[in-house]
Amino acid sequence: MDKIEDQLKKPLFKNWVKGGLAYKYLKVGLETFTDDAVHEEHSRLLKDTKKKNIEVCNKCSLNNLKPKHEKEFIRQTRQYSCPYRQTRCNCLYSDKIECPKGFCNEIHNEILTNHASNPPAPNWKNTHISEWSIHPWEIAKCFINAPGYIDKKTVNDIDIAGILHVFINNMRLHPYLDCLLNHNDIINKTLQGRNMIFHSPSMELTLDDFTATTDNMITLLKDKKGLYLNENAQKAVENIKQLKRNDIYITTQNEVDVCKEIKQLEEVTNAQQNTLKYISQKQELQKKLIK
Numbered sequence: 036m037d038k039i040e041d042q043l044k045k046p047l048f049k050n051w052v053k054g055g056l057a058y059k060y061l062k063v064g065l066e067t068f069t070d071d072a073v074h075e076e077h078s079r080l081l082k083d084t085k086k087k088n089i090e091v092c093n094k095c096s097l098n099n100l101k102p103k104h105e106k107e108f109i110r111q112t113r114q115y116s117c118p119y120r121q122t123r124c125n126c127l128y129s130d131k132i133e134c135p136k137g138f139c140n141e142i143h144n145e146i147l148t149n150h151a152s153n154p155p156a157p158n159w160k161n162t163h164i165s166e167w168s169i170h171p172w173e174i175a176k177c178f179i180n181a182p183g184y185i186d187k188k189t190v191n192d193i194d195i196a197g198i199l200h201v202f203i204n205n206m207r208l209h210p211y212l213d214c215l216l217n218h219n220d221i222i223n224k225t226l227q228g229r230n231m232i233f234h235s236p237s238m239e240l241t242l243d244d245f246t247a248t249t250d251n252m253i254t255l256l257k258d259k260k261g262l263y264l265n266e267n268a269q270k271a272v273e274n275i276k277q278l279k280r281n282d283i284y285i286t287t288q289n290e291v292d293v294c295k296e297i298k299q300l301e302e303v304t305n306a307q308q309n310t311l312k313y314i315s316q317k318q319e320l321q322k323k324l325i326k
């Protein structure tokens with residue numbers, strides 16, 4: 036491994052740090068817009084259930100909830116299967132309990148049918164079902180692919196990957212963006228760029244990749260449907276542009292500590308477990324390195 040002073044001066048390492056910082060600006064820039072969208076979608080759900088005379092519930096558990104749909108008998112395999120192709124779906128078991136109010140299975144069905152993947156893939160591990168009626172993010176978090184968000188409460192707690200997933204996977208939020216989501220769209224490209232940077236084992240980023248990634252972020256933040264009018268989003272555009280223009284001076288108060296951190300990060304890079312912890316460690320490091 037290079038000496039820490041040499042590492043800090045390397046252009047590819049600087050690009051990587053700048054890339055991480057750009058994603059921090061992007062996250063802050065998307066926060067209010069995302070939070071508003073998540074709250075509006077939650078209000079819509081509550082309004083729709085109210086129209087159906089369904090009262091809210093906070094008593095059910097996801098392990099026992101009988102879903103709104105029924106299992107289907109497949110002639111060819113002579114077996115029952117979930118019509119939404121969910122493996123281990125509660126519809127396959129006869130001992131599941133209906134929500135006494137009909138609220139939880141209604142919302143469960145909305146999450147399932149609004150998920151953009153084929154088959155739909157809500158992440159039930161991220162949510163507290165008992166809070167669906169009061170906390171909009173408990174519903175939104177079902178659209179985040181990765182686990183680890185169960186105890187996250189507000190948009191500030193959600194990292195950039197989570198924010199992007201919420202838009203990509205919840206079809207009800209697609210109308211908030213002008214870009215057409217087709218796996219090769221600006222929001223998916225932004226997510227891919229984020230993964231490239233945060234999973235980079237070498238902690239290096241080429242100038243071309245830095246430029247492309249930050250250009251994508253700016254395009255997203257200037258989305259014509261509404262983001263271009265959002266004050267925080269436009270502040271983020273300015274911050275990212277400034278980052279693109281300027282060199283950065285990487286400094287460290289305690290070189291030994293930073294060196295140790297880089298070493299630790301390298302050790303866990305290939306371990307697939309603890310991904311969130313790994314990323315937050317990297318982000319901490321980036322914060323420390325940038326004046």
Ligand SMILES: [Zn+2]
Pocket residue numbers: 102104105106117118119121124125126127
């Ligand atoms: Zn099912």
Ligand SMILES: [Zn+2]
Pocket residue numbers: 092093094095134135136137138139140
């Ligand atoms: Zn219930």
